[in-house]
Amino acid sequence: MNKYINDVMEKVVARNPGEAEFHQAVEEVLESLAPVFDKHPEYEANGILERIVEPERQIIFRVPWVDDQGQTHVNRGFRIEFNSALGPYKGGLRFHPSVYTGIVKFLGFEQVFKNALTGRPIGGGKGGSDFDPKGKSDQEVMRFCQSFMTELARHIGDKTDVPAGDIGVGGREIGYLFGQYKRIKNRYEAGVLTGKGLDWGGSLVRTEATGYGLVYILEEMLKDHKISLNDKKVIISGSGNVAIYANEKVTQLGAKVIAMSDSSGYLYDENGIDLELIKEIKEVNRGRIKEYLAEYPDAEYCDNCTDIWSIECDIALPCATQNEMDAAGVQTLIDNGVIAIGEGANMPLTPEAVKLVKENDLFYIPGKAANAGGVATSAIEMTQNAMFDEWTFDKVDQELQKIMVNIYKDASAVAAEYGMEGDLVAGANIAGFLKVANAMLDQGVV
Incomplete structure (x- = not known):
């Protein structure tokens, strides 16, 4: 530097x-x-x-709520409105015990440049709470969400700040949050949240978007080097929306996913993971990935989720959480012949891991570019809300694919322009920075 x-x-x-x-x-x-x-x-x-x-604004607030036994609990809520040079703040809400100011600021900072790369008129922000929805009843989650939104409502709006989901915040939570916002504001402002239900302003492909987007940009990178996804062995960490729909799309394109994980451990099935069963376990039953063994007893399960990187594969897609892959994990992947790594999560590789990836000339797409599909489709949802329109699945999917291909091309071109050809980390960082910096110059010192 x-x-x-x-x-x-x-x-x-x-x-x-x-x-x-x-x-x-x-x-x-x-x-x-x-x-x-x-x-x-x-x-x-x-x-x-x-x-x-x-950050332009940092908001921390108390979130009191009452459990089913009548016991009062207090969590902290956060919203970091980081940069609005390109448009209203846009970024998800994360409900997880690990959430604190540093996590939210890291996510908000990443969001600024990720959002810029999409080409959509959206700034960057992030929020959440140290509340853990796991093990809570629907009524407890509803009461927490209503308390959380009671404070958050005064800071957001479709032209100000537009939250979405993230870890621990899915369709159920977005529904409760939107209902409370509508109740407080006495107006139906569909564009204030994205990730909504399809019956009330949500967009098709939003659930699939981050996983699909990851695979679209991965496919474009490999195509650029005359490599096909067909018959490639893939491992994917995580089993939330990003991991599940990355699995779905990469399988549609001819690859085979042989391992997935959750926070309790990882699953290995050499015949290929049965995705429909994973969906039933995780999306319907909210269960643990280990339950897969009841249907496929010949599959293997390990109770250390970080050991998933020990499995031999062609492509690794870390889709769980930050800093989940260290240098030792990368070295094991390299020793086993990996050719490409795509970040489905935010900053899943440690700095040492990224350095090792670059030194070994692996094909690598950083999360700032690779997981932009979710927010890109959120912006598409905002467009539909503003137009009082509803797009077909194919139309949204085609727009998503176009955005992800353009992100790859922009990052590649900028990396070459600044003398770092093939370095998509530098390319994505610089391309996103230039868009935000030029807007800030135009708008003066604010």
């Missing part, structure tokens, strides 16, 4: 103590930007970097 970028990074660490994930996310972007500041001194002169690493 050059001196200016290094000075900004030091200020980020000093001003945000103990927020390791945020520091990591900022450093990953900043270390790509030295050639940009060499070429564009006006960015430094106008303090673009100092402003872009500081």
Whole structure:
């Protein structure tokens, strides 16, 4: 990093103590930007970097709720409205015990550049709570969501800030949140949340979008190097929406998924994972992936989910959570012949893992580009809401595929322009940064 970028990074660490994930996310972007500041001194002169690493607004609030036994609980709610240079803040809500300010800021910072890459007029934000919906009844989840939205409602709107789902926030939670927003505001503002039910303003393909988008950009990258997905062995960490629909799409394109995981462990089936059974276990029954063995006793199960990277494969798709793949995991994949890694989760590779990937010239797509399909389709949902329209599955899917292909092409072209051909990490970081930075220059010091 050059001196200016290094000075900004030091200020980020000093001003945000103990927020390791945020520091990591900022450093990953900043270390790509030295050639940009060499070429564009006006960015430094106008303090673009100092402003872009500081959220426009940080909201923390108390969320009291009552369980089915009448016991009162208190969680923390968060919303980080990071940057609105390109449009209203846009980003999901995560309900998980690990959520704290540093996690939300890391996710919000990533969202700024990811959203910019989609080409849609949306800024970046993120939110959530340290509430854990696992093991809670529907009534408990509803009461929590209503309490959470009672505070959040004053900060959001279809032209201000548009939340969506993330880990722990699916269709059930979005429904409860929207119902409370409507109750408080006394108006039907469909565009205030995305990921809604199909009967009341939601979009087709939204559930599948992040997983499908990951595979579309993966396919485009491999095509660029004359490689087909056909007959490739794939392992996918996670078993939420991203993992399930990455499995679905990569299988449709001729590959075979042989392993998936959840937080309790991983599953290996050399004959290929039965996706319909996984959907029943995870989406219908909200169960654990180990239940797969009841139908397929010859499959293998390991109760250490991080060991999934020990399985021999051609393609690895980490789709669970941040920093789930370390350098040791990457080295094992390399030793077993992996050719490509695509990030379905936000920042699932550690910095050491990314370094090893680059040193070994693996085909690699960072999450900033690879998992942009979800927010791209959320923006498509916003478009449909604004038009009072409803698009077909095929129309949304085609638009999603076009967006993901364009992200790959933009990142590739920008990487080559700045002397880093083939480096999609640098390409995605710089392409996203340029769009946001130029908008900030146009809008003055705000």
